[in-house]
Amino acid sequence: xxxxxxxxxxxxxxxxxxxxxxxxxxxxxxxxxxxxxxxxxxxxxxxxxxxxxxxxxxxxxxxxxxxxxxxxxxxxxxxxxxxxxxxxxxxxxxxxxxxxxxxxxxxxxxxxxxxxxxxxxxxxxxxxxxxxxxxxxxxxxxxxxxxxxxxxxxxxxxxxxxxxxxxxxxxxxxxxxxxxxxxx
Numbered sequence: 001x002x003x004x005x006x007x008x009x010x011x012x013x014x015x016x017x018x019x020x021x022x023x024x025x026x027x028x029x030x031x032x033x034x035x036x037x038x039x040x041x042x043x044x045x046x047x048x049x050x051x052x053x054x055x056x057x058x059x060x061x062x063x064x065x066x067x068x069x070x071x072x073x074x075x076x077x078x079x080x081x082x083x084x085x086x087x088x089x090x091x092x093x094x095x096x097x098x099x100x101x102x103x104x105x106x107x108x109x110x111x112x113x114x115x116x117x118x119x120x121x122x123x124x125x126x127x128x129x130x131x132x133x134x135x136x137x138x139x140x141x142x143x144x145x146x147x148x149x150x151x152x153x154x155x156x157x158x159x160x161x162x163x164x165x166x167x168x169x170x171x172x173x174x175x176x177x178x179x180x181x182x183x184x
Contacts, residue, residue, distance in 0.1 A: 009050075009055065010046075010047060010050055013053070013055060013059045014043065014046055014047075014050070014059055014063060015043075017059065017060050017063050018039065018043070020060070020132060021039050021042060021063060021064070021067055022035055022036070022039050023131075024064070024067065024127050024128075024131070024132060025038040025039050025042075025067060025071070027112075027115065027116070027123065027127050027131070028071050028120070028123070028124065028127070029071070030116055034074075038067065038070055038071060038074065039067070041070050042063060042066045042067045042070050043063075045066050045070065046062075046063055046066055049066075058138070061134065061138050061141065061142060064128065064132070064134070064142045065141065065142045065144075068124065068142055068143055075120065110165070110168045111165065114161050114164040114165050114168070115127075115161065117160075117164060118157055118160055118161065121153055122153050122154075122156055122157030122160060123157065124143060124153075125139060125143070125150055125153040125154045125157055126154060126157040126158065126161070128142060128143070129150070129154050130154075130158075136150045136151060136154075139154075
């Protein structure tokens with residue numbers, strides 16, 4: 001039988017990961033408020049389920065699995081609600097004209113925007129593998145997908161990021177290696 005689960009043990013094992021989880025939640029939800037709610041729900045679920053967690057195992061991966069399960073639940077719920085309002089939103093979007101200003105220097109914002117434009121299933125894998133540095137097996141467990149799917153989505157997500165960022169770089173006059181060879 002395991003020892004008693006105390007708030008101190010939970011704090012030691014789980015709470016040290018809150019900042020990493022929040023950053024990932026913010027990238028997933030694209031909203032600070034939604035990210036705060038998602039992380040709060042994640043930690044509430046973790047506390048309720050902490051008796052099932054084995055102390056000394058990978059608490060970080062366990063928390064990320066909870067986070068992605070909660071995110072998936074909210075995404076499905078939002079999709080169901082959003083489909084009724086999509087037509088009105090499309091009409092508003094199509095009638096709005098906006099020309100974004102071109103900044104003088106490339107910023108992290110462009111990289112973050114490129115990441116945010118990735119489809120969710122690619123963005124999730126890229127965030128876990130490249131930002132949070134989980135290995136492929138851990139990503140597969142967290143997202144509950146086969147490891148081959150992790151590798152495929154990571155490859156496609158990275159390719160889309162590269163393509164997106166090469167366009168941004170081109171706007172700043174930065175040539176790709178392929179274009180540099182063409183000028184040589």
